[in-house]
Amino acid sequence: MNTLNKNKDHIYSILQEVCDPEVPVLTILDLGIVRDIQFHEEEVEIIITPTYSGCPAMDAISVDIKLKLIEHGFKKVKVSYILSPAWTTDWMSEEGKKKLQVYGIAPPKKSTNDTRLHKMLFEEETHIECPQCHSINTKLLSQFGSTACKALYQCNDCKEPFDYFKCH
Amino acid sequence: MPLTNNTLNYTLHLADNALILGQRNGEWCAHGPILEQDIAITNITLDLIGQARNFYQNAAACLHESGDPTASEDSLAYLRTEREFKNLLICELPNGDWAQTILRQFFFSTFQLLLFEKMKHSNNEPLVAIAEKSIKETQYHVKWSSEWVIRLGDGTTESHSRITKAVDTLWMYTGEFFIPASYEMIDVASLKNEWMNKVKEVFDEATLTLPENVFMQTGGKNGAHTEHMGFILSELQYLQRVFPGAEW
Numbered sequence: 001m002n003t004l005n006k007n008k009d010h011i012y013s014i015l016q017e018v019c020d021p022e023v024p025v026l027t028i029l030d031l032g033i034v035r036d037i038q039f040h041e042e043e044v045e046i047i048i049t050p051t052y053s054g055c056p057a058m059d060a061i062s063v064d065i066k067l068k069l070i071e072h073g074f075k076k077v078k079v080s081y082i083l084s085p086a087w088t089t090d091w092m093s094e095e096g097k098k099k100l101q102v103y104g105i106a107p108p109k110k111s112t113n114d115t116r117l118h119k120m121l122f123e124e125e126t127h128i129e130c131p132q133c134h135s136i137n138t139k140l141l142s143q144f145g146s147t148a149c150k151a152l153y154q155c156n157d158c159k160e161p162f163d164y165f166k167c168h
Numbered sequence: 169m170p171l172t173n174n175t176l177n178y179t180l181h182l183a184d185n186a187l188i189l190g191q192r193n194g195e196w197c198a199h200g201p202i203l204e205q206d207i208a209i210t211n212i213t214l215d216l217i218g219q220a221r222n223f224y225q226n227a228a229a230c231l232h233e234s235g236d237p238t239a240s241e242d243s244l245a246y247l248r249t250e251r252e253f254k255n256l257l258i259c260e261l262p263n264g265d266w267a268q269t270i271l272r273q274f275f276f277s278t279f280q281l282l283l284f285e286k287m288k289h290s291n292n293e294p295l296v297a298i299a300e301k302s303i304k305e306t307q308y309h310v311k312w313s314s315e316w317v318i319r320l321g322d323g324t325t326e327s328h329s330r331i332t333k334a335v336d337t338l339w340m341y342t343g344e345f346f347i348p349a350s351y352e353m354i355d356v357a358s359l360k361n362e363w364m365n366k367v368k369e370v371f372d373e374a375t376l377t378l379p380e381n382v383f384m385q386t387g388g389k390n391g392a393h394t395e396h397m398g399f400i401l402s403e404l405q406y407l408q409r410v411f412p413g414a415e416w
């Protein structure tokens with residue numbers, strides 16, 4: 001390709017193929033971390049925002065974005081990070097939330113609905129739906145789960161433990 | 169935002185706090201009392217290392233502007249010496265037992281949350297962005313560590329005596345939070361009352377007593393560290409010192 005295809009929709013359709021290495025059913029568009037796409041003379045710049053400050057997946061995602069765009073003929077690709085405004089789970093797409101549930105991870109609730117979330121000690125988020133049997137009779141096992149973005153819950157009805165993608 | 173030495177030094181201070189406490193907490197990896205809590209403390213560590221990276225990247229950008237193109241987050245973390253680190257003394261102290269680790273996290277995270285909330289309204293754009301990002305994570309750290317302080321203080325005779333001992337060990341290092349260094353851009357002294365109130369609230373519930381009239385240790389912010397600091401850096405920096413430029 002000699003001239004850059006300066007079409008954002010085209011880039012977005014390519015980014016649709018880049019997945020979160022830790023939750024591979026989610027694309028980075030489902031996650032809501034792609035903030036902007038900019039075209040410079042010979043270069044395309046993808047601006048993403050990290051989910052968590054220390055998320056080790058960010059480095060892998062950045063490499064995957066570059067590889068995928070190079071595969072589609074782009075020669076110079078730059079990935080840059082922007083911290084503000086801070087990522088929130090509210091930016092996750094509805095489709096992404098459905099995919100999470102099918103995958104066995106309870107999707108995040110809307111974070112803006114409960115501003116008291118962090119305020120009460122020993123208070124836990126309740127009514128998290130079990131991705132297996134859909135019961136909301138579930139309990140928190142640990143606020144910190146297998147990765148920074150998840151908490152560990154257990155279903156009181158079917159007894160399955162499951163990850164909950166916690167509000168952020 | 170014009171670059172001043174204060175911006176650089178203050179950013180490094182914030183980065184060093186997060187890195188050194190992260191390094192300490194990381195020592196718990198695979199040694200936590202139970203699996204879930206092992207994962208909790210190491211998740212908190214990951215958040216701290218992430219914060220440290222953001223601050224170091226910002227410090228490196230400051231150095232680039234002032235004509236040092238070689239500075240990077242790695243060079244700042246791995247190639248500075250003991251006297252150049254500006255972290256609070258409390259961050260570098262050995263972990264002690266679980267009670268001491270928990271109590272330090274509680275003191276530190278409670279302070280950090282107040283600091284970030286103030287920083288969010290400052291006029292330094294990069295620091296505002298990092299603060300905004302870090303607040304969400306730090307809220308989880310405060311909640312988790314507060315619950316553990318209460319659980320241990322209001323728990324068994326053994327747990328109560330351990331956390332009481334931790335209070336005796338750590339209290340003299342809490343004064344440094346609020347004694348400003350020349351480069352600090354946020355008025356930390358103004359956070360003291362609110363910090364004391366939050367600590368007292370949790371201590372009351374935990375049946376613990378706030379110590380009074382304790383001599384406060386200082387020095388870390390200006391590079392005068394405890395004897396523990398050199399040992400942490402030896403471990404943290406070993407690889408880059410022996411194999412300069414080594415990458416994963």
Ligand SMILES: [Zn+2]
Pocket residue numbers: 130131132133134135155156157158159160
């Ligand atoms: Zn179930």
